[in-house]
Each structure stands twice: as C-alpha cells, then as structure tokens.
Amino acid sequence: xxxxxxxxxxxxxxxxxxxxxxxxxxxxxxxxxxxxxxxxxxxxxxxxxxxxxxxxxxxxxxxxxxxxxxxxxxxxxxxxxxxxxxxxxxxxxxxxxxxxxxxxxxxxxxxxxxxxxxxxxxxxxxxxxxxxxxxxxxxxxxxxxxxxxxxxxxxxxxxxxxxxxxxxxxxxxxxxxxxxxxxxxxxxxxxxxxxxxxxxxxxxxxxxxxxxxxxxxxxxxxxxxxxxxxxxxxxxxxxxxxxxxxxxxxxxxxxxxxxxxxxxxxxxxxxxxxxxxxxxxxxxxxxxxxxxxxxxxxxxxxxxxxxxxxxxxxxxxxxxxxxxxxxxxxxxxxxxxxxxxxxxxxxxxxxxxxxxxxxxxxxxxxxxxxxxxxxxxxxxxxxxxxxxxxxxxxxxxxxxxxxxxxxxxxxxxxxxxxxxxxxxxxxxxxxxxxxxxxxxxxxxxxxxxxxxxxxxxxxxxxxxxxxxxxxxxxxxxxxxxxxxxxxxxxxxxxxxxxxxxxxxxxxxxxxxxxxxxxxxxxxxxxxxxxxxxxxxxxxxxxxxxxxxxxxxxxxxxxxxxxxxxxxxxxxxxxxxxxxxxxxxxxxxxxxxxxxxxxxxxxxxxxxxxxxxxxxxxxxxxxxxxxxxx
DNA sequence: CTCTCGCCTGTTTTT
DNA sequence: CAGGCGAGAG
Numbered sequence: 001x002x003x004x005x006x007x008x009x010x011x012x013x014x015x016x017x018x019x020x021x022x023x024x025x026x027x028x029x030x031x032x033x034x035x036x037x038x039x040x041x042x043x044x045x046x047x048x049x050x051x052x053x054x055x056x057x058x059x060x061x062x063x064x065x066x067x068x069x070x071x072x073x074x075x076x077x078x079x080x081x082x083x084x085x086x087x088x089x090x091x092x093x094x095x096x097x098x099x100x101x102x103x104x105x106x107x108x109x110x111x112x113x114x115x116x117x118x119x120x121x122x123x124x125x126x127x128x129x130x131x132x133x134x135x136x137x138x139x140x141x142x143x144x145x146x147x148x149x150x151x152x153x154x155x156x157x158x159x160x161x162x163x164x165x166x167x168x169x170x171x172x173x174x175x176x177x178x179x180x181x182x183x184x185x186x187x188x189x190x191x192x193x194x195x196x197x198x199x200x201x202x203x204x205x206x207x208x209x210x211x212x213x214x215x216x217x218x219x220x221x222x223x224x225x226x227x228x229x230x231x232x233x234x235x236x237x238x239x240x241x242x243x244x245x246x247x248x249x250x251x252x253x254x255x256x257x258x259x260x261x262x263x264x265x266x267x268x269x270x271x272x273x274x275x276x277x278x279x280x281x282x283x284x285x286x287x288x289x290x291x292x293x294x295x296x297x298x299x300x301x302x303x304x305x306x307x308x309x310x311x312x313x314x315x316x317x318x319x320x321x322x323x324x325x326x327x328x329x330x331x332x333x334x335x336x337x338x339x340x341x342x343x344x345x346x347x348x349x350x351x352x353x354x355x356x357x358x359x360x361x362x363x364x365x366x367x368x369x370x371x372x373x374x375x376x377x378x379x380x381x382x383x384x385x386x387x388x389x390x391x392x393x394x395x396x397x398x399x400x401x402x403x404x405x406x407x408x409x410x411x412x413x414x415x416x417x418x419x420x421x422x423x424x425x426x427x428x429x430x431x432x433x434x435x436x437x438x439x440x441x442x443x444x445x446x447x448x449x450x451x452x453x454x455x456x457x458x459x460x461x462x463x464x465x466x467x468x469x470x471x472x473x474x475x476x477x478x479x480x481x482x483x484x485x486x487x488x489x490x491x492x493x494x495x496x497x498x499x500x501x502x503x504x505x506x507x508x509x510x511x512x513x514x515x516x517x518x519x520x521x522x523x524x525x526x527x528x529x530x531x532x533x534x535x536x537x538x539x540x541x542x543x544x545x546x547x548x549x550x551x552x553x554x555x556x557x558x559x560x561x562x563x564x565x566x567x568x569x570x571x572x573x574x575x576x577x578x579x580x581x582x583x584x585x586x587x588x589x590x591x592x593x594x595x596x597x598x599x600x601x602x603x604x605x606x607x608x609x610x611x612x613x614x615x616x617x618x619x620x621x622x623x624x625x626x627x628x629x
Numbered sequence: 630c631t632c633t634c635g636c637c638t639g640t641t642t643t644t
Numbered sequence: 645c646a647g648g649c650g651a652g653a654g
Contacts, residue, residue: 019643019644020643020644021644051644052644053644054644077644078643078644146643146644147644149644150644210642211642211643213641213642213643214642214643214644313641313642314640314641314642315640315641315642316640316641336642336643370630373630373631373632375630375631376630377630377631378630379630380630409630410630413630454632494644495644496644514641514642514643515642516641516642516643517642517643535641538640538641538642539641540640540641541641541642549642550641553642574645575640575645576638576639576640576645576646577645577646578645
C-alpha cells in the first residue's frame with residue numbers, strides 16, 4: 001500500500017481486504033506509520049482497508065436496490081438467524097420437531113460459503129425447504145445474514161456489469177491479506193474485481209490456514225498462478241518476529257502435517273529463552289501460575305501489560321484467567337467471547353434502532369414489542385404472527401391492522417408500541433442528536449427501571465445499566481465524529497466486535513483471546529493455555545478428521561510469541577461444573593526436547609526447578625494411578 | 630398477561 | 645455452571 005502511494009496512485013483507488021477487524025486496524029496503523037512523513041494521514045481515509053464483510057456492506061448499501069432489496073436492509077447476526085430459523089422450522093415441521101436450528105444454521109452457512117444456492121438434500125431431508133423458507137424470510141424482513149453480504153455482492157457484480165465496471169474503476173489496486181483463508185465466495189469477489197486490471201497482490205501462508213470450517217480453501221493461494229498466469233511469487237522465509245528457539249519448535253510441529261507447501265523458515269539472532277512447558281493440577285493452579293509469572297516477568301524486565309497475551313482454543317477457557325487477573329487488579333481485555341453487542345440489554349436497545357429504521361425486521365420487532373412488558377403477551381403475538389403470515393406482510397404491518405380493531409387486553413399495548421415507533425422514526429429522521437433521542441426513548445419506555453426490576457441482584461443491574469450507558473455514549477461519540485449515518489453506526493456494531501474504548505490511548509492490559517483471533521498479531525510473551533488432548537486438538541476435529549488444521553492452529557499460537565513462550569496444560573479441569581481428568585496434548589510430543597524446559601506449577605516461582613525429565617508415558621502412568629485412586 | 634421456578638442442555642473456532 | 649425455555653400460579 002505504501003509503495004502504491006509512493007508511485008502516485010490515488011488512495012481512493014486502493015482496496016485492501018482482510019478477514020478480521022483487528023487485522024484491518026493493524027494494517028491501517030502500520031500503513032499510516034510508513035507514509036506519515038510524506039503524506040497527510042487524513043488524506044488516506046478514502047483508502048478502503050477492511051474486512052470482506054464490511055466492504056460488501058459498503059457496496060450493497062450503495063447498489064442493493066438493483067437486486068430488489070431495500071437500501072435500509074438489516075444485517076442479521078447469529079442469534080437473529082437462529083430466531084428466524086426457529087420460526088421457519090416451527091412452521092414447517094411443527095413446534096415440537098427435533099430439528100436443531102443450530103445445525104441447520106451451520107449447514108446453510110457451509111452451503112453459502114461454498115457459493116451454493118441451496119444445501120443438497122443429503123444434508124438432511126428438510127434442509128433444502130428450510131433453507132428456501134429461511135431465505136424468503138430474510139427477504140421479507142429486508143434482512144441479510146453475514147454470508148449473504150458476500151453472496152449478494154457477487155450477484156450484484158455478476159448481474160450488473162455496469163456496477164462491476166464502476167467498482168473496477170474505483171478499486172484499481174487490490175490487496176488481500178491472509179489469502180489462505182478465502183472461501184469460494186470471497187475468491188469470486190477478488191476474481192471479479194481484479195481479473196481485468198490484474199493489479200492484485202495477495203499475502204498468505206498455507207500453514208496458517210485455520211478457517212476451513214468456514215469454507216476457506218488454501219488451494220486459492222496455492223493455485224493463484226492459475227488464475228493470474230503472470231503472477232510473481234515472492235517467498236518470505238525469514239522470520240523477524242520469533243527467536244530461533246520458538247521458530248524451531250514451530251517448524252518441528254508443523255512438519256507433521258502431510259499436506260503443505262514446503263518452506264524453510266529461519267530467524268536470526270541468539271537462540272533465546274527455552275520454551276516452558278507447564279503442568280498444573282487444575283485450571284485454578286494453571287491460572288495462578290500464569291498470572292504470577294506475568295507479574296514476575298513484568299517486574300523483572302520492566303514490561304508493560306500489553307506485552308503479554310493468554311491464548312486458548314475456546315472462548316470459555318478465559319474465565320479462570322479473568323478471575324485471577326482481577327484478583328491482582330491487573331488490567332486486561334478479552335477479545336471475542338460474548339461480544340458487547342450480544343448482551344441481552346444491548347441487543348434490545350439495538351433492536352429498537354433496527355425497528356425504527358427498518359420496521360419490516362420482524363426478528364428485532366418481536367424482541368422488543370413487549371420489552372419492557374407493555375401487555376402484549378403470547379396469545380397476541382401468535383395472532384400477530386399468524387396474521388402476518390397469512391397476509392404475507394411484516395408483523396409491523398399486522399400491528400398497524402390490529403391496533404385498529406378494538407377488543408382484547410393487548411389493545412392498549414399495541415397502540416402504545418406502534419405510536420412509539422412512529423414518533424421516534426420521525427425524530428430520528430428530523431433531528432441529528434441521536435444520543436439524545438436514544439436517551440429520551442430509554443427514559444420513555446422505562447428501560448433502566450425494567451433492568452433493575454428484572455435483575456437478580458444489584459451487581460447485575462448496575463453492570464447491565466452501564467452497558468446500556470456505554471452504548472449510548474458510543475452513539476454520542478459516533479455522532480460527534482460525523483463519520484456516517486445512523487445506519488453506518490448500526491452496521492459497524494454488527495460487523496465489529498466491540499473493542500475497548502480506551503484501547504487507543506493508554507494501553508489495554510493483558511490480552512486474552514482465542515488462537516483464531518490471534519492470527520496476524522504478535523506479543524512479546526505468549527501463554528498458550530489448555531494444551532490438552534481434546535481441547536487442542538479439539539475432540540470434534542478428530543471426529544471430523546481435521547487434526548491437521550488443529551496443528552496449524554497450534555503452529556499459529558506458537559509463532560505469535562516474540563521472546564517468551566509458555567505452553568501449559570492441566571491434569572484435571574472443571575467442565576459443566578464437573579471435574580474431569582485431562583491429558584497433555586499429543587502435539588506436545590512433537591516439540592524438540594532441547595528447546596523445552598519442564599515446569600510443575602506446584603513449585604513456586606522463586607524456586608523453579610526443572611522437572612526430572614519429561615516422559616509422557618510416566619506422566620500418563622502417574623495420571624492413571626491418580627485417577628484410579 | 631406476567632413472573633418465577635426448576636429442568637434441560639450444551640462448549641470450537643468468526644464475520 | 646449458566647442461560648434458555650416451558651409450566652403453572654397469581
């Protein structure tokens with residue numbers, strides 16, 4: 001990107017795509033720091049650097065009317081999808097059918113990611129019908145799901161050559177990061193945009209392909225030359241991040257994969273510290289050891305909290321570490337997991353905004369029509385849904401009909417709700433102080449009182465109220481920056497994990513995140529925790545015969561570390577409130593012994609003694625006898 | 630119509 | 645353990 005700018009290419013003609021918002025942010029930052037001496041960073045705002053999804057939203061908001069959607073379409077997230085699917089399944093198979101909405105959602109996603117119009121019948125007898133009804137349901141609600149964003153963008157470009165042409169004119173230089181993770185649809189987008197100009201540059205590493213479960217195919221990068229025959233390949237084999245010891249460990253692990261593009265990674269400099277393999281009795285001990293080590297290391301080397309990251313395979317593993325960090329009042333941030341906007345109270349507030357902007361959005365409407373309670377109960381709702389279905393219009397329109405008809409206890413409620421949405425719809429259109437309107441709305445419906453009333457305790461109540469307050473202040477902030485419409489605000493919310501607000505200014509503490517989220521990032525000290533058989537590799541991957549992807553995940557984790565790497569596992573772990581025995585990951589046996597140091601978390605930090613010798617059979621034996629007792 | 634209680638089920642990874 | 649959901653009392 002910096003090179004293109006140096007060559008005099010207009011920033012508006014450059015399009016840079018990534019897979020996560022964090023990676024996009026990181027890319028922008030590094031780019032700005034490269035060019036800031038010669039160019040005004042502000043003039044670079046027209047350069048689009050973002051995720052595939054946010055790029056697609058942008059072009060769809062501009063052109064989607066050509067596909068017979070309304071411009072103010074709503075983006076459905078996972079829970080909205082599930083809600084819609086449950087409706088569809090209920091309609092199709094009866095209320096007490098045992099069809100799992102989650103499974104269907106997964107199948108639909110898989111099909112869409114591969115660019116299919118419908119899942120094949122083999123996926124389950126009802127799946128094709130459900131898929132069809134689901135898609136109709138989205139359309140009816142003027143909504144699109146995450147995968148549709150990509151699919152519709154492709155359709156737009158294919159069916160409307162004038163649009164494609166305009167986009168090609170606009171985005172003349174295309175760059176894609178983490179290209180090994182492109183799925184069929186994303187590949188199609190790239191191909192459509194770049195096939196004429198051939199001004200395309202992609203970066204990727206097949207050893208870091210960790211999204212095949214989302215339809216990513218690393219063949220896209222391996223066969224790049226087939227689509228762009230004059231492509232020039234540049235191998236980046238020197239690693240500037242890790243110490244030779246860490247890189248050696250990574251190389252040893254990854255070479256156990258059979259399906260890969262061979263390369264010789266090397267790193268300069270001193271070997272560095274040994275990699276520490278820490279065994280703990282349980283997750284409490286593991287967390288205690290890790291946090292004590294962070295405290296220690298920070299003091300000794302005079303480091304910032306930001307130098308440390310705790311990485312894990314699955315989100316729920318963050319909990320014990322959060323508790324322990326809190327105990328010592330160490331600042332930290334958790335990436336992912338239950339996102340900010342996924343919290344009940346925040347979702348409710350967002351749903352109000354959605355309905356106000358797009359009343360056809362039944363899913364959001366049903367969420368808030370009786371929230372806080374205004375006398376619209378199950379019976380009324382069923383009537384509304386039935387009426388809407390029969391008349392083939394939205395529930396909102398059905399509300400407009402039924403509020404006229406008198407009788408029934410819910411009448412007043414319907415009247416009130418309908419009037420409320422109308423009034424605020426007008427206000428949001430006419431006034432520009434969105435945050436004030438939002439405050440008025442929350443006040444009028446008694447949202448905070450309702451939260452206090454329905455919360456289990458004071459703690460929960462105040463934290464939920466705070467979340468809503470924070471939402472309102474982020475709205476205020478957005479409004480002050482004048483960076484976009486209210487619709488843009490909601491889009492960002494949907495597509496972006498809520499990041500810590502003061503992340504930019506004074507650091508954000510220790511980072512906790514999944515291995516997937518860590519890709520593309522680096523930390524001075526990495527603690528890769530829960531390295532146990534069944535967690536990494538995950539049990540499910542073994543069933544699905546995809547252990548090699550788990551190994552790549554392990555590889556990604558190892559190579560996030562610049563100087564220090566700790567791999568840690570427990571002998572037992574609580575799961576569903578029940579304690580279970582655990583065993584070290586088989587991946588650990590693939591590590592070169594000479595770069596390892598074995599540590600038992602039972603020994604205190606001041607007197608760290610290397611364990612006798614790591615012998616997994618004796619370790620296993622010890623565990624078996626322990627569990628036997 | 631509202632609310633509480635207790636049973637149930639699930640936990641991979643992300644936009 | 646925790647959040648979702650249905651049943652049943654008020």
